[in-house]
Amino acid sequence: MNFTYFIPTKILFGSGSFNALAKEELPGTKALVVITAGKSMRANGYLDRLLSMLDAKGIGHVVFDKILPNPVLKHVHEGAELARANGCDFVIGLGGGSSIDTAKSIAVMVKNPGNYWDYIFGGSGGRKPLSEPVLPIVAIATTAGTGTEADPWTVITKEDTNEKIGFGCNQTFPALSVVDPELMLTIPPHLTAYQGFDALFHAIEGFIAKIATPLSDAYALKSIELLTRWLPVAVRDGSNLEAREQVAIASTLAGMVESTSSCTSEHGMEHALSAYYPALPHGAGLIMLSESYFTFFADKCPELFSKLAQTMGVDVAALPEQDRPMAFVGALMDLQASCGVRNLKMSDFGIKAEDMPLCAENARQTMGGLFRLDRYRLSPEETEAIMRNAYK
Ligand SMILES: [Zn+2]
Numbered sequence: 001m002n003f004t005y006f007i008p009t010k011i012l013f014g015s016g017s018f019n020a021l022a023k024e025e026l027p028g029t030k031a032l033v034v035i036t037a038g039k040s041m042r043a044n045g046y047l048d049r050l051l052s053m054l055d056a057k058g059i060g061h062v063v064f065d066k067i068l069p070n071p072v073l074k075h076v077h078e079g080a081e082l083a084r085a086n087g088c089d090f091v092i093g094l095g096g097g098s099s100i101d102t103a104k105s106i107a108v109m110v111k112n113p114g115n116y117w118d119y120i121f122g123g124s125g126g127r128k129p130l131s132e133p134v135l136p137i138v139a140i141a142t143t144a145g146t147g148t149e150a151d152p153w154t155v156i157t158k159e160d161t162n163e164k165i166g167f168g169c170n171q172t173f174p175a176l177s178v179v180d181p182e183l184m185l186t187i188p189p190h191l192t193a194y195q196g197f198d199a200l201f202h203a204i205e206g207f208i209a210k211i212a213t214p215l216s217d218a219y220a221l222k223s224i225e226l227l228t229r230w231l232p233v234a235v236r237d238g239s240n241l242e243a244r245e246q247v248a249i250a251s252t253l254a255g256m257v258e259s260t261s262s263c264t265s266e267h268g269m270e271h272a273l274s275a276y277y278p279a280l281p282h283g284a285g286l287i288m289l290s291e292s293y294f295t296f297f298a299d300k301c302p303e304l305f306s307k308l309a310q311t312m313g314v315d316v317a318a319l320p321e322q323d324r325p326m327a328f329v330g331a332l333m334d335l336q337a338s339c340g341v342r343n344l345k346m347s348d349f350g351i352k353a354e355d356m357p358l359c360a361e362n363a364r365q366t367m368g369g370l371f372r373l374d375r376y377r378l379s380p381e382e383t384e385a386i387m388r389n390a391y392k
Contacts, residue, residue, distance in 0.1 A: 003213045006170065007259045009150060011177045013252065015241060018046075018140065018180040022053050027136035027175045028090030030060035032083040034103040035094050036067040044186060046142060050094055062086045064106075067095075070278040071102045073158045076116045080109035083135070090136040090175075096195070097146030097282070100139045101154035104172045107135040116156065123163040123366035134171035142183040144248040145195025145283060147202055147255020149177035157275055163366045164275035173259075179252055181244035189235045192247075193339040194283030196231040199251035200224060200335075201286045205264040206257035208297065208304050209373045216261035219253045221311050226250035228312045228331075232338040264374050266293045268367030269387055272359040273351065275366070280349045287336060288344050291329060292390035298325040300376040305329075345392040353391050360384040 012020050031054060035041040042048070047063070054061045064079045083091065083106060091110075093103030109116050111132035118126035139149040148154070152168035187195070203223035206216055230246035237243065270285040298305050305325035310316045312331035316324045336342040347353075360383040364371060371378055378386070 001213065003215070003260070005215060005260065007150065007173065007256060008170075009173045009175065009177050011150060011179060011252065013179045013249065015180060015182045015245065017178050018049065018183060021140070021178050022056065024176060026057065026059060026090065026138065028059070028088070030086065030088045030090075031062075031138070032079060032086070032088040032091045032103075032106065033061050033063045033094060034067060034079060034091060034099050034106060035063065035065045036069070036096075036099055037065060040186070041095055041142070044183075046094060046183060050092070050140065062088060067098050067102045068278070069098055069281065070157050070164065070274050071098045071155075073116060073156055075102055076105040076109055076156055079106035083110045088135070090138065092138040092140065094140045094142065096141070096143035097148050097155075100141065100146070100148045100174075101156065103139070104137055104148070104154035104174075105156050105167065107137045108167070108172065110135050117158055120165050120167055122165045122369060124158070124161055125165060130169065130171070134169075136175040137172065139174040139177040141177065141179050143187060143191070143195050144181075144184055144244070144251035145198040147199060147251055147258055149174060149179055150252050150255030151258040153258060155271070157278065162275045162362060164271040165366050179248050181241060181248045184244045184248060185239055185241065187238060189238060189340065191281070192238060193231070193235045193341045194281045194287070196227055196234065196247055196251070196283070196339070197287050197336070197341065198283035199247075199254040200227045200231070201266060201290070202254035202263060203227070203250075203257050204308060205266055206254070206261035207308065208301055208375060209262045209264050210375055211373055212261045216257050219260065220257045221307075223250040223253040223257065224308065224311045226253075228335055231335070235339045262373045263370055265363070265367075265371045265378060265383070266290065268363040268370040269293070269359070269383070271367050272363035273346070275362060276355060276359060277349055277351055280351070284341070284344055284349070287341050288346055288392075289387070289390045290332060292386050294329050294332060295326070296382070296386050297374075297376065298329060346390070347392060351391075353388070356387045356391055357384050360387045
């Protein structure tokens with residue numbers, strides 16, 4: 001049971017914590033503020049609030065507002081260039097995973113030479129070590145799902161080669177993160193569900209990954225318990241602040257699972273789907289893979305699945321032992337039904353059945369690292385079969 005614990009992020013959590021940022025010392029004097037190309041950060045007034053706060057602290061700022069839902073490589077380089085041209089010495093990601101992840105990747109590239117892909121481990125990445133420091137990162141989360149506020153990971157897509165690959169190192173943990181559930185009250189129900197399930201899968205995969213420890217298990221099981229109880233409430237009534245709070249802490253805990261354990265090959269398979277279909281929300285892709293994926297793994301680690309079923313409220317003691325692992329898959333499907341996402345279909349997102357072999361191959365090429373952390377080593381044929389079975 002040897003492990004290293006390293007999460008060097010100061011997290012301001014809870015309702016009103018966005019305002020509390022005003023009293024924090026920030027890690028620089030001029031910020032590149034990274035937001036998406038969508039309207040919500042301006043329409044909800046979050047960007048104005050942040051910029052006024054920075055003004056009051058005498059901190060300069062430049063806004064980079066081009067980020068796509070599945071963020072792309074060219075925006076990492078464009079953002080890094082903008083930061084260099086304006087002398088920014090730290091980066092703030094305001095929004096969901098796409099803004100915060102891009103902020104992290106930009107922070108990597110402001111001082112490091114060459115192309116961001118030179119430093120990527122996986123696919124066509126150059127696997128080079130960073131030679132220069134990463135700028136400090138501040139993460140202000142306005143969604144509950146990615147956990148990026150509590151982990152070092154950033155996921156960027158290289159469009160010309162359809163590769164969606166994660167990157168992270170000790171320096172890409174945010175120095176400071178804000179998780180304020182009041183900023184999440186306006187997220188529509190379907191996105192609340194997609195994002196919440198993303199968090200749930202971080203916790204579940206982190207629990208069944210080969211490198212799980214008692215510490216990551218504690219975070220994971222608490223996260224799963226909270227999401228089972230509170231995600232349907234937050235989906236039904238987005239204005240319920242208590243539900244938003246519980247889902248937000250579950251997401252941050254799941255981020256800490258990603259920092260202390262790892263996702264598994266389910267995430268690898270999803271990255272392939274959204275690399276080819278950038279309009280596919282990450283959480284929706286995971287939901288659509290999940291029944292096939294976890295059914296395959298149920299007899300590979302039955303005790304862990306039984307524990308997951310119990311954590312999701314199944315009375316496992318009342319079941320014959322051989323039925324307990326699949327009771328977890330049943331509970332997962334029930335939770336999807338109560339969040340209105342039980343019948344998502346890949347075909348509704350334009351995905352074609354004949355793409356499955358290509359996506360399975362892509363997943364193994366780009367995110368092979370996650371396949372090595374499964375408790376059972378999937379063959380190429382099994383990977384493809386899981387994806388084919390998930391297709392509707
Ligand atoms: Zn994820």
